[in-house]
Amino acid sequence: MIGKIIGAVAGAQAAKATRGMDSTTGAVLGALAVPLARRMRLPALLALAAGGYAFMRLSDQGAQERQGSQAD
Secondary structure, rough: OEEEEEEEHHHHHHHOOOOOOHHHHHHHHHHHHHEEEEEEEEHHHHHHHHHHHHHHHHHHHHHHHHHHHHHH
16 A cells, blocks of 8 residues: 555656656555556566657657757
8 A cells, every 4th residue: 555655656756757647646656656666577577667768868869850950
C-alpha cells in the first residue's frame, strides 16, 4: 500500500514536468507501475529501462535538430 502511495506521488511529480499530462493521470500511472514492476523479472526491468533511456536520447536529439534548423 505504501509503495502505491509513493508511486502515485512520484507519478504526479513527473507529470508536472511532462507536457500533455496532468498530475491525476501521473498519479494513476505511478500507482499502477509499482505492482507491475514487482511482477517483472530483472531482465525485463533492465530492458524496459534501457528502452526508455534510448527513447529519451532519440527524442532529445530530434528536438535539438529541429531547433538547429529553425535557427538558420
